[in-house]
Every structure is written in structure tokens, then in C-alpha cells.
Amino acid sequence: MARPDRPDRGGRSGRPVPQRLASPELRLGPGAGSVLLTLPGEPDAGDWQLSADGEVFAVRPPYWVLPGPVRRVEATDATRATHVSAVVDPDTALLAFDADGHRIPPDEPLPAAEIFLLHAGTLQTEGTDPGVVELPTPYGWNGWTLSRVSLAGVTRIRASAAAAGSWLDVAAGRPLGWEGGATLPWLMGDDGSPVWHRPPALRLPRRAGEPDARLWQAEVRRPGHEAPLARHTGAPGALLDPWQDVPRPLLGPYEILVHRVGSRRRRRLAAFLAKGITAEPTAEWRLLAPHGGLAPARLTLGADGPVTASAHVVAFSPYEIAKTLVLGDGVRRFAVEARIPHSEVRLELGGSPQTWSVRPLDIDATDLAGESALTVRLPEQAVAVTPLLALVVEGTTLHTLRPERRTRTRRGDLRYSLAALADTVRDCVKAEVRLLVAGESVHVATVRTQPIAEDVVPDGGGGLLLRGLRHPGELTARLYAVFAPWEQPLTATVDQSGRIPLPSAWRSLGPLIVHLKAGAPTPIAPGWPRLRDRDTLVLRRSPWTSAVDHGTGARVSEYLAGRGALPRGTDVIPYQWIVAARGRDLQACGARQTAPAECRSVLADAGPTALTAAADSALRSGELASVLAGSGLAALRIREVADPAAVRHVWRQAPLCALLLTAPLLPYLSGGLAYDVGELYPEEAELLDEVGQFLGNAATALLAGHVDPSGVVGRFDAQTRALDQLPELQQQAVWRSARVVPRGLLDPDTRADAAWQAFRARKDLQYHAAREEFRDGLDAVAIFLDDGHPDLAQAFRGRDPGQLHGSGEAWLRIPQLSLGCALIARLAAAGDARAAGLERGLRHLWTPVASHAPDLTAVDIALAECLVTAEAVHGTG
Numbered sequence: 001m002a003r004p005d006r007p008d009r010g011g012r013s014g015r016p017v018p019q020r021l022a023s024p025e026l027r028l029g030p031g032a033g034s035v036l037l038t039l040p041g042e043p044d045a046g047d048w049q050l051s052a053d054g055e056v057f058a059v060r061p062p063y064w065v066l067p068g069p070v071r072r073v074e075a076t077d078a079t080r081a082t083h084v085s086a087v088v089d090p091d092t093a094l095l096a097f098d099a100d101g102h103r104i105p106p107d108e109p110l111p112a113a114e115i116f117l118l119h120a121g122t123l124q125t126e127g128t129d130p131g132v133v134e135l136p137t138p139y140g141w142n143g144w145t146l147s148r149v150s151l152a153g154v155t156r157i158r159a160s161a162a163a164a165g166s167w168l169d170v171a172a173g174r175p176l177g178w179e180g181g182a183t184l185p186w187l188m189g190d191d192g193s194p195v196w197h198r199p200p201a202l203r204l205p206r207r208a209g210e211p212d213a214r215l216w217q218a219e220v221r222r223p224g225h226e227a228p229l230a231r232h233t234g235a236p237g238a239l240l241d242p243w244q245d246v247p248r249p250l251l252g253p254y255e256i257l258v259h260r261v262g263s264r265r266r267r268r269l270a271a272f273l274a275k276g277i278t279a280e281p282t283a284e285w286r287l288l289a290p291h292g293g294l295a296p297a298r299l300t301l302g303a304d305g306p307v308t309a310s311a312h313v314v315a316f317s318p319y320e321i322a323k324t325l326v327l328g329d330g331v332r333r334f335a336v337e338a339r340i341p342h343s344e345v346r347l348e349l350g351g352s353p354q355t356w357s358v359r360p361l362d363i364d365a366t367d368l369a370g371e372s373a374l375t376v377r378l379p380e381q382a383v384a385v386t387p388l389l390a391l392v393v394e395g396t397t398l399h400t401l402r403p404e405r406r407t408r409t410r411r412g413d414l415r416y417s418l419a420a421l422a423d424t425v426r427d428c429v430k431a432e433v434r435l436l437v438a439g440e441s442v443h444v445a446t447v448r449t450q451p452i453a454e455d456v457v458p459d460g461g462g463g464l465l466l467r468g469l470r471h472p473g474e475l476t477a478r479l480y481a482v483f484a485p486w487e488q489p490l491t492a493t494v495d496q497s498g499r500i501p502l503p504s505a506w507r508s509l510g511p512l513i514v515h516l517k518a519g520a521p522t523p524i525a526p527g528w529p530r531l532r533d534r535d536t537l538v539l540r541r542s543p544w545t546s547a548v549d550h551g552t553g554a555r556v557s558e559y560l561a562g563r564g565a566l567p568r569g570t571d572v573i574p575y576q577w578i579v580a581a582r583g584r585d586l587q588a589c590g591a592r593q594t595a596p597a598e599c600r601s602v603l604a605d606a607g608p609t610a611l612t613a614a615a616d617s618a619l620r621s622g623e624l625a626s627v628l629a630g631s632g633l634a635a636l637r638i639r640e641v642a643d644p645a646a647v648r649h650v651w652r653q654a655p656l657c658a659l660l661l662t663a664p665l666l667p668y669l670s671g672g673l674a675y676d677v678g679e680l681y682p683e684e685a686e687l688l689d690e691v692g693q694f695l696g697n698a699a700t701a702l703l704a705g706h707v708d709p710s711g712v713v714g715r716f717d718a719q720t721r722a723l724d725q726l727p728e729l730q731q732q733a734v735w736r737s738a739r740v741v742p743r744g745l746l747d748p749d750t751r752a753d754a755a756w757q758a759f760r761a762r763k764d765l766q767y768h769a770a771r772e773e774f775r776d777g778l779d780a781v782a783i784f785l786d787d788g789h790p791d792l793a794q795a796f797r798g799r800d801p802g803q804l805h806g807s808g809e810a811w812l813r814i815p816q817l818s819l820g821c822a823l824i825a826r827l828a829a830a831g832d833a834r835a836a837g838l839e840r841g842l843r844h845l846w847t848p849v850a851s852h853a854p855d856l857t858a859v860d861i862a863l864a865e866c867l868v869t870a871e872a873v874h875g876t877g
Contacts, residue, residue, distance in 0.1 A: 022224060022255075023083040024048075024075050025268070028101035028116060029065065030192030030339075032146060033356055034139045035095075035118070036063040037073060037085060038191050040224050046078030053742060054655040054694065056618040058488075063191050067524045068140035069120075069742045071693070074652050082652075091163040093120040093741045098177060100194060102270065110157065110168055111175025114150045120741050121145075121160030127170070128153025136375055136413055140524060142352035143740030161741055172208035174237045176258060176267055179203045186279045186299055187336050189253065189272045195336055197277045199243045199250055202269070204258070206237030215261045220246050223255050223270070233261065243273075249306045250275040251327060252334040274327050274336070276305035285379040286316070286342035288435070288442045292360050292473070293318030294342050306330065314338045321358055341379075345444050348373040355522050359474050361445040362452075362518030363433070364535075368422040373404075373415055374445060376435055380412040387437035389416045391424060391447070398431075399424050425449060430470070446473065452516045456537040459499055462507050464514065464539065466498035476521050480529060482511040482589040483560040484548050486578045486618075491521050510544030510561055511590040513537075527620075531585050540590045560591045566598050573613035576603055580631065581623040584851055600631035607636055611661050612646055615653035621745070622757075622854030624656050629821065629850035629857055633660075635828035635839045640664050644683035651690040656745075656858055659694065662687045663829065663865060669703045670873040695862055696744015702866035705874050708795065713751040714819075714859065716801045716812040720759065745862050755815065758853035762811040768848045769810035769817075777845045778813060781820035784838055789827070791871055795863075796820050814849060818856050821846040822864035830868055 022040045029036045039048050039061040050057040052070040066073075066087070073085045088095065089106060096104040097116040104110060116135075117123065120143060123132060131150040138146055151157070156167040181200025188194055204216045212235040219228040220242050230245035242256055250273040259266040279301050286294040299314040310326040322339040344356040347363065351371045361374070374389065391399040399421060403414035425431050425447050433445035452475065454468030464477075475494040479502075481487050492500050500514070514537045515529040529536050544561045547554035555567040556575045566576075576599040579586065583596025603610040610633060614624055628634040641647055641664055650658040665684055668675045669691060677685065692699060698709055743749050758765065768774060785793035799816035801809075821842050827835035850857040 021077045021079065021081070022268075024073075024085055025270075026085055026087060026095075026103040027191065027193075028097050028138070029063075030188065030337075031356075032101065032116065032135055032138065035066045035141065036191055037066060037075070038063045039075070039077075041077065048078070049076040050074070051652045054653070055620055056653050065524060066140065068142075069144065069740070071742050088742050090741050090743050090747075091166045092159065092168065093161040093166075094118070094157075094159040094168065096168075100178075101192060105267070108267075109171035110151055111177070112151050112154070112170050112172065113175055113177070114148065117147050117149050117157075119145055119147065119159035119161070121162075123147060123149070123157060124160055125154050125157045126167075127155035130154050130157075136346065136377075137353045139353060139355055139522075142348075142350070171205075173206040173210065174203055176205040176269070177203055178269070178271070179239060184274075184277065184279045186281055186340055187274070187277070187338055189336060193253075193270060193272050195272050195274050195277070197274055199273055199275060200271070202240045202242045202256060202258075204234050204236060204238050204240065205267075210236045212236065217259055217261050218242055219257045221255050221257065223253050229254075249329045251307050251329050252332060272334075272336070274307055276303055276307050277309065277327065278302040278304070279338075281340050283340065286340050287378075287382070288343045288345075288358070288376075288444070289318055290440050290442050292358075292443055294321065294358050297340050299338050299340060301325075316340065319358060343379075344377050346375045346377075347445070348375070355519065357474075357519050359519065360443050361433075362471055362473055362475075363418070363445050363447045365422070365425050365447050365449040368418050368425065368447070370419075372418040374418055374433070375413055375415045376444065378412045378414065378437065382438060383412060383414065385438075387414060387435055389444075390434045390436055390441070391421050392432045392434050393425075393428050393430075400436075421447070451534045452518070453498065453535075453537065456500075456512075456514045456539050458539075458542070462504070463502045464500040464512075466494065466500070466516075466537075469498040471516075471518060474519055476517045476519065478515045478517070478526055478529070479506065480513040480515070481506070481509040481548070481557075482513060482586055482591055483509060483544055483557045484553060485528070485582050485586060486553060486575060487548055489515075489526055505546075505548065508543055508545040509548065510557075511542050512539045513585075513589060514539060528582055528585070528623075531588060538589050560586065560595055562592050566595070566602060568602065570609060570613065573603065573606060573610055574616040577610075577614055577617035577619060577624070577627060580627045581617075581619050596630075600627065603627065604631045604633060604636075607633075608638060608661065611636070611654075611657040612650055614657040615650040617654065619654070620854075621654075621656040621858045622754075624654055625858035625861055626847075626850040626854040628656070628660075628861060629825075630843065630847035632825075632839065632843060634822065634825040634861055635836060636660065637829050637831060638663050641684060641687065644681070644687055647687055648683070648690075651687065651694070655690070655694040656861065658687075658690065659862060659865060660829070662691065663869070666691065666703060666865070666869045667873050669700065670870060671704050672873045672876070674876055675873070692744070694745060695866070696747035696750070698744065698746040698748075699862075699866055702746070702863070703870050703873075705870045708798075708863075708867075710746070710748040710751055711795065711798050713748045714755040714815050714856065715799050716755075716759070716815050718802065720801075720812065721805070721809065723759070724762070745859060746866070751859050754853070754855035754859045758814055758818075758856045761852040762814075764852045765814045765849065766808070766811040768845070769813055770807055774810070774813070774817065774845060777842050778817055778820065780838060780842070781817075781824060784824065784835070785820075789823075789871065791874075792823050792827075792867055795867055796823060814853065815856065817845065818849055818853065819860045819864065821849075822857070822860035823868065825861070826864040826868040830872060 025038045027036050041061045043060045047058045051074045069088045071088050075083045095118040096110055133148040135146040151170050154170045156169050158167045178200035181196050182198040183194035183196050215233050218232045220230040221228050232240050234240050253272050256269040257266045282298045286297050289295055297316045301309045306329050314323050322337050324335050326333050326335055344358050346356045347354045347361050349367050349372055389401040390397045401416045403416055431447045435442040435444045450470055452471045453466035456464050456466055459465035477492050477494050477500045478489040480489045494500050516535045547557040552571045558564050559566050579595050580599040587593050647661045668677050785796050799819050801812035824835050824839045828839045
């Protein structure tokens with residue numbers, strides 16, 4: 001069945017699909033500004049389906065930008081082969097990359113050389129004190145630090161956020177890598193890899209005391225091809241010329257597979273060669289221009305041999321930082337990127353770094369009150385005299401800032417905290433932020449105190465027009481179709497007059513949600529927008545005459561537009577999940593008012609089939625949890641795992657639903673004598689392996705009947721009451737560390753992050769919690785659990801916030817009701833008929849809570865399942 005979130009890509013399937021593709025590789029992106037997963041194959045060969053800790057993405061080669069720290073990525077290529085890439089190990093909280101940005105395998109010692117380390121917390125070492133240079137954090141990795149480190153003389157190293165004793169050894173001897181050769185700093189491959197115009201030699205690895213008789217073999221191949229172009233053998237530590245037998249000319253990407261003779265385990269190095277090409281820029285560094293953009297520059301290319309370039313001179317205008325050109329030898333052609341090192345600026349909001357830009361940034365004044373900062377990248381020689389950052393209003397300088405003293409940071413990267421500007425700009429409609437450097441006043445940002453635009457309307461020419469536009473620079477709009485919420489959003493650039501062009505297919509899709517964002521599009525796949533964001537606008541009165549396609553999605557779109565009944569059938573279920581999860585927003589934007597409730601009802605009737613089909617919805621665990629609560633599927637009884645292979649697929653795409661489908665097997669994780677893991681089929685044992693990966697270490701303790709190690713996390717109590725009285729900036733500081741290192745759903749950091757989400761929605765939740773039937777629901781759960789479920793009753797009472805200081809604090813009881821409803825639902829799923837009746841009576845209370853606090857709901861459903869399973873195992877002896 002086609003994925004509902006994948007747009008139609010007709011006309012792209014003319015090329016043959018390769019029989020076998022290499023595994024994806026993790027590496028640093030261009031300028032170390034992002035973390036990439038390189039995807040082998042041609043873009044037209046088809047999408048890769050990626051599952052990052054259960055969150056689903058459809059991506060085309062050559063690479064995917066990781067949105068932030070994840071534990072693992074499962075990538076399925078066009079041939080349906082699956083590749084698993086481990087990313088973050090929570091026990092080590094550290095990723096290592098070599099000097100060219102390629103990931104150093106986590107199970108190998110680190111080389112005693114200069115490498116990049118991406119780590120949570122500070123670095124701790126033994127041996128010689130390393131030289132550490134702190135670099136700007138890659139996009140999306142807030143809370144982490146990227147450091148360039150020399151490990152010569154270091155014996156082992158760890159991150160302070162790692163588990164106790166999680167040291168990584170540094171190898172003595174020579175590491176595997178390139179030596180010699182020369183790269184062109186102004187040319188790179190499409191994934192940021194350097195272009196070698198003088199090919200390097202290959203240094204084979206050697207451990208201390210390793211005998212010369214243990215030979216290594218190196219094979220040169222083209223990526224994606226099995227046949228080697230050359231093969232060489234050498235002793236440990238030997239220096240080889242891997243290119244001597246490779247057919248000339250040396251042009252394009254190559255990979256070197258290195259392994260011990262007789263061993264199947266291989267290391268892979270990559271290199272892009274363009275022998276004989278030269279490049280000469282008009283400037284070694286492009287500076288920011290006073291009125292935006294960069295100083296213009298040119299790159300002159302030469303060729304000495306059969307390799308030629310598609311252009312002799314590459315000119316860069318002020319807003320061009322890179323250009324594509326083609327290198328060829330008369331037979332083969334390869335695209336490379338020309339780029340001259342340049343200045344740029346980057347905003348941090350709430351501690352999270354945004355993308356780098358050469359255009360003046362747009363800053364919402366409300367973001368200044370949070371943890372905000374501006375980083376300016378300059379050549380090192382430009383900071384001999386410290387540049388100042390000035391806040392200018394109508395030509396008058398109101399405030400100046402000095403850069404932070406971060407002595408280990410790359411010297412040309414200057415970071416300015418912006419919190420001091422919050423009070424100054426409060427009464428200004430607009431202010432400029434200017435960098436005072438080398439006698440120039442450079443416009444680097446604009447601060448505004450009002451929304452980007454007031455409204456969005458049709459422009460009369462087939463597009464959209466923003467009314468009341470206040471944004472002065474580059475602006476991106478993402479458009480979401482209300483009647484097709486499964487479609488990927490349309491990304492468009494807004495012109496200076498506020499017009500947004502619309503393709504013809506989007507002019508008749510009905511109401512649209514328009515989310516505005518200053519700057520160029522980010523590389524991260526966007527999620528569903530927040531309607532309450534003041535830069536999210538809705539075009540409600542827009543004609544609907546057709547759908548994006550003519551398949552199942554078109555029939556559901558007709559239904560949402562008020563034409564016809566809800567379609568039925570297995571192929572419709574993923575669409576029903578999406579409508580049920582986003583129904584509140586769809587109702588507010590003009591979709592059929594009864595759609596969410598009808599979809600929840602149909603999903604409940606589908607039972608286990610609905611849980612299996614959730615894998616094709618591409619919804620997050622929180623979104624799935626809100627539907628599980630509102631539909632009653634959280635109380636669905638699953639008696640056996642009839643098709644482990646089908647459930648394995650669900651684990652990759654919708655792990656929360658997979659947990660419920662795997663529930664009959666969970667007692668085998670308890671260690672109880674009545675449940676011998678050896679009785680299971682291999683396919684069933686594989687499902688149990690996924691449980692710990694998704695839930696984390698806490699699940700093992702809970703299923704074994706131990707006390708919840710994180711039972712107090714997620715409770716609203718006196719500390720939460722005090723947090724409610726603090727300013728927003730201090731509230732964020734308290735919760736900032738949550739989920740810096742990705743962990744299981746039941747680990748304390750994830751629970752704290754879910755509780756923070758519920759805390760931020762406390763004003764919405766207060767309305768529901770203040771109702772008398774809410775208190776009656778809590779009493780009903782307490783009475784039920786006290787009657788025969790002492791361990792569950794204790795967990796429920798552990799969420800009690802204590803005595804409230806008035807009815808205005810009713811929201812403090814939300815976490816207790818959330819866990820109570822989850823416990824009742826999982827007891828019903830275990831076959832308790834009384835619990836099933838109570839769950840139906842509580843559902844109308846749980847549904848709005850799950851809608852406003854979906855991540856807390858996901859945690860509580862999983863927690864309740866572990867607690868109920870442990871109680872059942874204990875009851876059977």
C-alpha cells in the first residue's frame with residue numbers, strides 16, 4: 001500500500017533500480033554545520049524510507065539531515081533492503097568523526113589524531129591534556145557540543161553526560177586514514193566531502209605490538225559497484241598507493257574497503273578525486289557586506305589533463321554561497337559544488353541553533369526573553385579588535401554588546417547573548433542589529449515586535465498575498481492542505497511584495513494553513529504546524545474542487561470537504577489515523593466537524609488491524625497516543641501475536657502501537673519462572689528485543705516487578721507550583737536538559753520532557769481539570785485500583801499533587817488522571833471486564849487531556865502496560 005504521506009512522484013520511475021546498494025553512512029555536513037546520513041543511489045531511483053526512533057521520513061539521495069540526536073535510524077532502500085545505523089549510544093553520549101567528517105565506527109578505538117567529537121556535556125580525558133577547539137553546534141543538536149580535538153597522547157576519553165565508567169579508548173599506533181595528497185578547499189562533493197586534485201596515499205592501521213604477518217587488504221571500488229578496480233595488500237602500518245592500478249583518469253567518487261586478510265569485517269573510506277584540476281579564488285574569505293549578503297567573488301578553474309570543468313570562471317553574487325559545476329572526462333560527468341569560505345550569522349532560540357545565513361536575520365522580539373544568542377562567523381584576522389553588536393533604532397544606537405568570552409571556541413566565531421536587548425526593544429516596532437567590525441557597520445538582523453503578517457488572502461492571480469507584511473528580508477512559507485493533512489507541505493519563497501506563488505494543483509485544494517518562517521527553507525522535514533503560533537495563518541475560505549491524487553486520499557479529501565461518507569477499507573486506515581490525530585486543528589480550519597469522532601469510531605471497530613496499519617500513517621508516538629486514548633484502542637485486548645513479521649514492521653514505524661500488539665509476550669521479559677524465553681519462536685524473540693530499545697532500561701525493572709526508578713518524574717507538585725510562578729526564561733532553564741541525549745520512552749529525561757509539554761499546556765488543561773466530573777473520574781479510578789490492585793494504586797497515588805491552593809490549580813491533577821486512565825485501559829486490555837466498563841466512562845475525560853498532552857499520554861500508556869504486566873506475572877506466582 002502506498003504511504004499516505006508520500007506525494008505523487010509520477011514520471012520518475014524510468015530508471016532501473018539497482019540490485020544492491022551500500023549501507024548509508026553517518027558524517028558531518030558541509031562546514032560541520034549539520035549531521036548527515038548519506039544515502040547511496042541516484043535520486044530518481046526512488047525514496048528511502050527512514051525510521052528515526054520510530055519517527056518516519058521519506059527521503060531521496062544523496063543525503064538526509066538528521067533533525068537532532070536519535071538513537072538509531074532504520075533505512076529501507078528502493079529494493080526494500082533495510083540498513084540499521086546506530087547514531088547515539090545514551091551510555092557514551094559521544095560521536096566521533098575523522099578529519100574529513102566521516103563517522104568513526106563506535107565499536108573501534110579512537111585514533112590518536114585530530115578528530116571531531118560531538119558530545120553531551122564536557123570532555124574528560126586521561127593521559128596528555130588534549131588540544132580542544134569548541135565549534136558551533138550542528139543544526140538541531142542543541143545541548144551538544146562539537147569539538148575539534150587532538151588525541152595524541154590521550155589514552156581514553158569520555159563525555160560527562162555519559163554513564164559512569166563509559167570511557168572510550170584511544171588506539172596506540174597508527175590509525176587508518178589518508179596521508180599526503182592535496183584538496184581544493186573551494187570544491188566539494190554534494191555531501192561536503194573534499195575534492196582531491198592530488199590523490200592521497202593510504203595508511204593502513206597498526207596497533208601497538210601488532211606483528212607484520214597480519215596483513216591488511218585494500219580494495220578500490222566505485223560506490224554502489226561490487227567489482228574492485230584495484231586490490232592491494234600490505235603489512236600493518238604500511239603506506240600504500242591505492243590508485244596505481246586504477247584506470248585513468250582519476251575522476252569522481254571512490255571508496256576503499258579495508259580489511260584484514262581472511263576477515264569479513266571491513267572499514268570504508270571515501271574520496272572524491274579530480275586529478276589535474278586547479279582552482280584560484282579572488283579572495284580567500286568572503287566578508288559580510290554592509291547592507292546584507294557577501295562581498296562578490298570569483299573562482300577561476302584550470303585543467304591539466306583529460307579532466308575538464310563545465311565553466312572556467314565561477315562568479316558569486318552577494319547572496320550566492322555555492323554553485324554547482326560539472327567535471328568530466330569525455331565519458332563520465334560528476335557534479336561538484338564550488339564554494340569560497342565566507343562569513344555568516346546564526347540565531348539560537350531556546351538554546352537550539354538555527355541554520356546559518358548570509359542574509360540579515362529576522363528575530364521575533366518575544367524570542368529575546370528566552371535563551372537567545374547570535375553567532376557571527378568571521379576570518380580569524382578580522383577579530384584582532386573585538387567587534388561589537390549594536391542595537392539601532394531609527395539611526396540611533398541604543399545598546400551595544402560584547403561577545404561572550406568562550407576561550408576554547410574557534411577564534412573567528414563570535415557569540416553574542418541577546419537577552420539584554422529584550423527590554424530595550426519592547427516599545428519599538430522594529431530595530432536593527434548591526435555588527436561594528438573593521439570600520440564597517442554591517443546589518444546582521446532585524447528585531448520586530450509584531451507578527452510577520454496580519455492575514456493571508458488570494459491575490460487574484462492564482463497565488464496568495466500576505467496582508468500587513470512586516471518582514472524585511474527573505475521569507476519562507478510552508479503550506480498545508482487542510483483536506484489532505486497527510487500530504488507533505490508545499491514550500492514556497494515569499495517575494496518582497498508578500499506574494500506566495502501557488503502551483504495549479506494547489507489552487508483548488510480548499511483551506512490552507514500557511515506557516516511563515518524568516519530566512520531560507522531549513523533542511524529538516526517540517527511537522528504539523530501549531531495553529532496558535534502567531535506566524536501561522538489560515539486561509540479558510542478557499543475553493544475545493546479536486547484532490548492531490550485520484551486514489552484513496554482523494555476519497556478521504558472529499559469526505560473532509562463535506563462530500564460523501566467516510567470511506568472504509570484497510571487502505572483507508574492510515575488516513576483515518578491522521579484525521580483523528582489532527583482533527584481538532586482540521587475542525588478549526590473548515591473540515592467536516594464530525595470527522596475526528598467518526599475516524600476514532602472506525603479505528604476502534606478495526607481493532608488489531610488499525611494498530612498494524614498505524615505504521616503507514618507516519619505519525620509520532622504522541623499523536624498516536626492521543627488517538628489510542630480517544631478511540632478506546634488503548635483498551636483493546638490482544639490475546640496473541642498472530643503475525644510477528646507484521647508487528648516487526650510496526651515496531652519500525654509506530655513503536656507505541658507495536659508495544660500494544662506485542663503485549664502478550666511482555667511477561668517473558670519479567671524473568672518469571674513461568675515464562676521461559678526459550679519457548680519463543682525466533683520471530684517473537686525479535687519483537688521482545690525491540691521493547692527495551694523503545695522503552696529504555698526502566699522497562700526491564702518495571703516488568704521484573706521492581707519499584708519504578710523514575711516514579712516521581714512527571715508528577716505535578718509543590719515544585720511545579722513554584723515553577724508556575726517563575727518567568728518564562730527561568731521555566732525553560734529548569735527543563736532545558738530534558739532529552740539532550742535521546743533515551744527510551746520510560747527513561748527519566750523523556751518523562752521530564754513529556755511533563756514539560758503538559759506544563760506548557762496548563763492553561764488549556766485547566767478548563768477540563770476544573771470540571772466536577774474530572775474530580776469524580778479521579779475518585780472512580782482510586783476506588784477501582786484500591787479494590788484488588790495495590791501496586792497500581794500506589795503508582796496512581798504517586799502522581800497525587802497534594803493539597804491544592806484553590807480551584808485555579810486544578811491542572812496540577814492532570815498527570816494523575818492521565819496515568820489513572822492509562823492503567824484502567826491496560827487492565828481492560830488484559831481482560832478485566834469491570835475495567836473495560838470504567839474505561840468507556842472515562843474516555844471523554846481522557847481524550848482532551850491526551851489531545852493537549854500527547855507525549856505524556858504516550859509515556860503513561862507504556863508505563864501502565866509495564867505495571868499491569870508486572871502485576872499479572874506476580875499474581876501467577
